[in-house]
Amino acid sequence: MSLNANAASSAAPVRRIDDLPGPRGLPLLGNALQLKPRRIHLQMEQWAAEYGPVFRARLGRRAAVVFSDPADITAILRERPDTFRRPAITAEVSAELGGQPGVFLAEGADWRHQRRMVMQAFAPHAIKAYFPLLTKVGARLQERWGQAAREGQAIDLGADLKRYTVDIIAGLAFGAEVNTVEKGDDVIQQHMENVLSGVARRSLMPLPYWRYVRLPVDRRLEHSSAEFTLAVNSFVAEARNAMAADPGLRSAPQNLLQAMIAATEQPDSGLGDEAVVGNVITMLLGGEDTTASVLGWMIWLLSRNPEALRRAQQEVLEHVPDVANMTMAQADALDFIDACAHESMRIKPAAPFIPLQTVKDTEMGGVALPKDTIVWCVMRHAAMAEHYFPQPEHFKPERWLEGGGAARAAALPFGGGPRMCPGRYLSLLEIKVAMAMLLGRFDIESVEAVDGLAPEEVMGFVMAPAPMRMRLRLR
Numbered sequence: 001m002s003l004n005a006n007a008a009s010s011a012a013p014v015r016r017i018d019d020l021p022g023p024r025g026l027p028l029l030g031n032a033l034q035l036k037p038r039r040i041h042l043q044m045e046q047w048a049a050e051y052g053p054v055f056r057a058r059l060g061r062r063a064a065v066v067f068s069d070p071a072d073i074t075a076i077l078r079e080r081p082d083t084f085r086r087p088a089i090t091a092e093v094s095a096e097l098g099g100q101p102g103v104f105l106a107e108g109a110d111w112r113h114q115r116r117m118v119m120q121a122f123a124p125h126a127i128k129a130y131f132p133l134l135t136k137v138g139a140r141l142q143e144r145w146g147q148a149a150r151e152g153q154a155i156d157l158g159a160d161l162k163r164y165t166v167d168i169i170a171g172l173a174f175g176a177e178v179n180t181v182e183k184g185d186d187v188i189q190q191h192m193e194n195v196l197s198g199v200a201r202r203s204l205m206p207l208p209y210w211r212y213v214r215l216p217v218d219r220r221l222e223h224s225s226a227e228f229t230l231a232v233n234s235f236v237a238e239a240r241n242a243m244a245a246d247p248g249l250r251s252a253p254q255n256l257l258q259a260m261i262a263a264t265e266q267p268d269s270g271l272g273d274e275a276v277v278g279n280v281i282t283m284l285l286g287g288e289d290t291t292a293s294v295l296g297w298m299i300w301l302l303s304r305n306p307e308a309l310r311r312a313q314q315e316v317l318e319h320v321p322d323v324a325n326m327t328m329a330q331a332d333a334l335d336f337i338d339a340c341a342h343e344s345m346r347i348k349p350a351a352p353f354i355p356l357q358t359v360k361d362t363e364m365g366g367v368a369l370p371k372d373t374i375v376w377c378v379m380r381h382a383a384m385a386e387h388y389f390p391q392p393e394h395f396k397p398e399r400w401l402e403g404g405g406a407a408r409a410a411a412l413p414f415g416g417g418p419r420m421c422p423g424r425y426l427s428l429l430e431i432k433v434a435m436a437m438l439l440g441r442f443d444i445e446s447v448e449a450v451d452g453l454a455p456e457e458v459m460g461f462v463m464a465p466a467p468m469r470m471r472l473r474l475r
């Protein structure tokens with residue numbers, strides 16, 4: 001299997017955007033009315049099937065060129081930050097809210113500096129120091145689910161998984177405990193939710209109406225953003241004090257915040273406190289919904305595939321006797337769970353598309369792309385193609401056990417190139433701890449969307465399943 005087998009690039013003359021096929025739209029609004037934010041991924045996938053590997057759509061008056069061939073997408077993701085960037089609108093929306101750009105929104109030289117700092121915080125030895133927090137929060141969730149099982153209560157799966165990921169990522173990014181698993185929703189978590197959904201919503205609007213009229217949702221977003229930044233500033237100040245009192249933390253940071261502060265203190269870092277604040281926020285936003293949504297889909301898919309579930313449970317029982325004392329070596333031995341995570345992300349990716357923008361005039365897939373063109377990468381098209389993944393509708397974790405072969409590059413759940421997700425190893429560890437916690441102690445009695453049907457895909461900041469109820473039995 002070659003990634004170039006379907007490549008749109010050829011020796012044919014370069015096409016202009018206006019020459020591309022694509023859905024008809026309205027004057028001024030373009031295709032905006034067809035692109036409902038909560039279902040935008042499905043519409044783009046449907047058009048990719050209809051119009052082929054490169055087509056054009058219009059977001060308001062701006063053209064977007066949509067790519068779904070993995071060879072083109074891999075090339076686009078690789079040519080960052082020099083030729084492609086994240087859409088400027090997202091950075092503008094964040095800056096309007098007074099946000100400091102973290103690595104997700106930074107570009108050019110600033111991105112290079114920030115990326116180096118963030119990668120130091122995610123280095124394998126650093127993650128080892130974070131692991132005890134994962135098992136601690138995992139054990140707490142096990143207690144909560146144990147009580148639900150004893151009382152015959154249904155579990156609100158999405159909400160509980162978010163409590164788990166929030167407690168981990170807030171613990172690592174703030175360096176302070178946020179125990180939402182036991183204490184219920186936290187004020188900061190509410191602000192985070194508002195910021196995430198608000199920024200995603202504004203980034204997809206055909207016109208920046210909020211610059212002229214503020215709806216209640218806009219006021220809520222602005223208030224949450226201000227409160228959230230205040231809280232983060234105080235966590236950074238506290239961490240600086242702790243590091244001044246105990247200089248040993250510089251070489252052995254205990255959390256992401258300390259690791260990033262230590263990285264900014266290196267002589268050529270080019271970064272200060274604003275970058276730390278921006279990246280604490282980025283970690284929180286990047287690390288909550290993503291992992292929780294992957295876990296939700298994974299548990300649902302496993303519940304529908306009893307043979308895979310049996311094998312996953314067997315692996316856990318063999319390698320992890322007690323989640324509270326789980327080690328990194330035990331987590332690393334969970335190969336089948338790892339394969340289940342990759343298979344879940346192939347079918348139900350947290351990021352089914354990656355929107356970008358050209359930094360300069362360029363060419364891709366035989367199409368001339370002027371500077372500032374929106375470039376939309378449809379990530380699930382190849383991941384669900386028979387050509388790369390035989391019987392693509394089927395949940396078959398075994399296909400990843402041999403490494404996934406060449407097809408691995410056709411499903412890119414963490415993106416690709418120099419801006420590939422820096423949190424991928426941490427999130428896979430979180431997934432393994434959660435699955436060891438679940439499968440080691442419980443049998444899944446049922447997992448269902450609230451209406452009893454397959455959970456709908458809801459696109460917000462990530463593609464999450466609609467709310468699900470889970471019932472567990474103690475083993």
Ligand code: HEM
Nearest residue numbers: 103104286287290291350351414415416419420421423427
């Ligand atoms: C299963 C969970 C996760 C998934 C599926 C996921 C997916 C992604 C994807 C698709 C991207 C875009 C990559 C690209 O543009 O090529 C990304 C970027 C990023 N992710 Fe994740 N992510 C996950 C967990 C996390 C976690 C736990 C963190 C932090 C604690 C994190 C932090 C980031 C950051 C900072 C970026 C921006 C990197 C840059 O622009 O240089 N992610 N992630």
